[in-house]
Structure formats: C-alpha cells, structure tokens
Amino acid sequence: MMKDEIKINSEEGEVFDKKQIALAIRNSTFNDDLKCSLLEEGILDKCQGCxxxxxxxxIDQVAQNYIDKTTDVINNFNFE
Known part of the structure; x- marks a missing residue:
C-alpha cells in the first residue's frame, strides 16, 4: 500500500520522506506547476525578502534539471 504522506515515523521520531519530496517535484514537471501558497493566498505580495x-x-532549479536530464530530443523538424 502506497502512502501519500511527506512525513514518516521512525525510531528517531518524524522525518521527511525524500521520495515523496522528489515525487512532488517530478510530478510538477508533468503539465503541472510549482507555486507558492504564500503568494497565492496573498500572505506575501512578492518573493523578495522571504x-x-x-x-x-x-526547487525550481531541481525541477528544471530533472526536465533537462530526462528529456531527449528524438528528431528536429524544419518546415521551410
């Protein structure tokens, strides 16, 4: 059974699951976006100073690196 939780329990206490964080970033690259809830909810009006x-x-760079490393150009077309 798969859990969709970012925290897992261990002997040391609650820890963050790197797999879930990585999957969230990866999944954002498939027709989704990464957004900030602080901006979306109007708590902040800009990122500067946050x-x-x-x-x-x-995180944005990690997502871009994932796209760059997993996207292969198979063929180029020129319609001149």
Missing part, C-alpha cells in the same frame, strides 16, 4: 526564497529558487 526567508524561503533561496529554497524555492533551488
């Missing part, structure tokens, strides 16, 4: 900005930027 303490999470560097993490969000890194």
């Amino acid at each position: 303490s999470l900005k560097c993490i969000c930027d890194s």
Whole structure:
C-alpha cells in the first residue's frame, strides 16, 4: 500500500520522506506547476525578502534539471 504522506515515523521520531519530496517535484514537471501558497493566498505580495526564497529558487532549479536530464530530443523538424 502506497502512502501519500511527506512525513514518516521512525525510531528517531518524524522525518521527511525524500521520495515523496522528489515525487512532488517530478510530478510538477508533468503539465503541472510549482507555486507558492504564500503568494497565492496573498500572505506575501512578492518573493523578495522571504526567508524561503533561496529554497524555492533551488526547487525550481531541481525541477528544471530533472526536465533537462530526462528529456531527449528524438528528431528536429524544419518546415521551410
């Protein structure tokens, strides 16, 4: 049975499941988007000054790296 939870219980206590985080980022590359709920809910009006900005930027880069590494151009077409 698959669980769709980002936290798992271990002997040390609750820990974050890297697989679930990785799947969330990967799944966002399939016709989905990554968005910030702080912006969407109007809590913040811009990213500048947010303490999470560097993490969000890194997540965007991880998603782009995944796309770059898993997307192969099979053929190019030229319609001139």
